[in-house]
Amino acid sequence: MTARPANAHQARLLRLLRDNGPNSRAQLGDQVDLSRSKLAVEVERLLETGLVVADGLAASRGGRRSHNVRLAPGLRFLGVDIGATSVDVAVTNAELEVLGHLNQPMDVREGPGAVFEQVLTMAAKLKASGLAEHFDGAGIGVPGPVRFPEGVPVAPPIMPGWDGFPVREALSQELGCPVMVDNDVNLMALGEQHAGIARTVSDFLCVKIGTGIGCGIVVGGAVHRGTTGSAGDIGHIQAVPEGRPCACGNRGCLEAYFSGAALARDAQEAAQQGLSPELARRREANGTHGTLSAVDVAAAAAAGDTTSLALIREGGTRTGQVIAGLVSFFNPGLVVIGGGVTGLGHTLLAAIRTQVYRQSLPLATGNLPIVLGELGPAAGVIGAARLISDHLFSPA
Amino acid sequence: MTARPANAHQARLLRLLRDNGPNSRAQLGDQVDLSRSKLAVEVERLLETGLVVADGLAASRGGRRSHNVRLAPGLRFLGVDIGATSVDVAVTNAELEVLGHLNQPMDVREGPGAVFEQVLTMAAKLKASGLAEHFDGAGIGVPGPVRFPEGVPVAPPIMPGWDGFPVREALSQELGCPVMVDNDVNLMALGEQHAGIARTVSDFLCVKIGTGIGCGIVVGGAVHRGTTGSAGDIGHIQAVPEGRPCACGNRGCLEAYFSGAALARDAQEAAQQGLSPELARRREANGTHGTLSAVDVAAAAAAGDTTSLALIREGGTRTGQVIAGLVSFFNPGLVVIGGGVTGLGHTLLAAIRTQVYRQSLPLATGNLPIVLGELGPAAGVIGAARLISDHLFSPA
Structure with missing residues (x-):
């Protein structure tokens, strides 16, 4: 098991080395505002734990040359992003650089047993490829609300078999390392904050449009999870009073109008009604089941299919109303827009932007960028690695 | 000008004495986790500044009796809450207890000159009554967004003459003490957090229904003001797509359906259309102008007028949809509901509750109290005093 920093200064030093890479003792001293002697003590203790190693001499700043330090090059974090229909597993170094990344289709409704077996197989594959000898910690994202302190999914609507399952405890035992669990949307926000488009922003929203729709909320640089871990669950915000019935039992929810699942359903209908030869062709090409997915709609739109473009625009407008x-x-x-449905790209983004800029207060939108995420499917796994590293790089 | 704490320990001690009242050195030491000798040094320095004074011997905890300290009894804060149609001014001691509170009707649209003259007159009156010899600091609330660092209202819809006016600087000069300025809704939230119903809660919403509708957002114990100071401006969230035209130029905003102003307008209409003899009677009693206010609707509802009750219920439902x-x-x-319209009381509250409990996710509402504020019109002025004391009780 990995050592932990003994105090807040050490934790701060570890995070600086994680976020900015190898550095000289002199420059680290400037950044943490510690005296030379106090810094020397803390760095010495970190060297003793093995979390930090010496890394040669730094460039001269005039006077005696300072020694470089860096995080141990053998540290490995596992980032796991369990989506509704697929699993992403990646291994990173201590600076959260992705060394290897695997993706596998998987229905989360198969339950924790089957999904974890898959995750462990993928983790073993990453090890076997020589990228990691062991894992110092793992972050896990699941597509539903999580009681964060315990790492337990709670009343997750699209993953019924997971309610109350001790994900943190179970995976910690299987993997033999510390584990932290969070909602997948929060991890996407953490990923874009760490290595993506939100690097310099301390208050932002990260809207993930996948099978469902959720929103990561970052306030003052930290994820806001809410009193019961359900903050950001915007898919069931009412978009239309007394509108379409939703799977949740209410009417007019955003997800009743738009999400990856709703888009696939609407495309299916359009194809059946003969409104789009392009969608009908793709439906047949998908074999005997004859189903369509959001990916098909994206491809049809890219090929100029007006029905698909209209569906995407309408969904963007509904989403924009709520945003x-x-x-x-x-x-x-x-505002960052991400998730599987970002394959729908700029048509979706344009519709969301138009609606938000038209409908929100000018003071709130005057200088508000609304952009696509930068990291794609890597956002979740990087966010997962960031989550566990934040935990491990905190005083024990 | 009042002295300021020299470091974070001193700031912490001042806030503890503000929030919990006089205390023994021994108990303070337990709370700030300082060694006996380090605590003695910090307390000694605070005694030298005059912010803290000795207050006799504490009760024995076995062993030598500890000395009590307290905030200087002569410290005085001025709390000012400028609403759309009235001004509240209060003086508090260092523990933020209200020693005197004045209220005066006043239209904020008369502009900063006239309003400040009124505020200064009221402050002078409080001084003349012997409650204060001077003010050590003042907090000011205004009914619109504020660029917080500078204390300047920005693009305030209902107070056009105030845009960009240097409220903080101007009042600081007039009053001869440090001044902090914030949105009135944020101050209401701070007040209910300090001395009202939100004392033990770190993440809450405080919805103020007055002439307009706004929301104070508290995250992790601190007010979230947003990137441009407009966070919580919920009056122009869309309640009905393509709904009624709103004064802001958009359609379907919450305030187009409900607020003190909208309620008065709807009551007026009902009276004119002969729908409510009770409202018609009150309208005539209001003299030749024949206007009605939200207060009239509250009174009519209390007298059993079904039209008024229906208007309040409908407004509560719309508000509940957005909340x-x-x-x-x-x-x-x-969730705390406050503001002038809380005269509408439990009818309004019941309608809001029904809608929120019906429409929000069960996980978010499972254990969510929705309550009326405890402090009434004192919330704003106590919040204002809290704001300036937070500023003064921070390291300079």
């Missing part, structure tokens, strides 16, 4: 309210309420510095 | 979305998004631990 507009959140922007007026929260006044973020950035 | 339901915010609850799903933010997952707060408490």
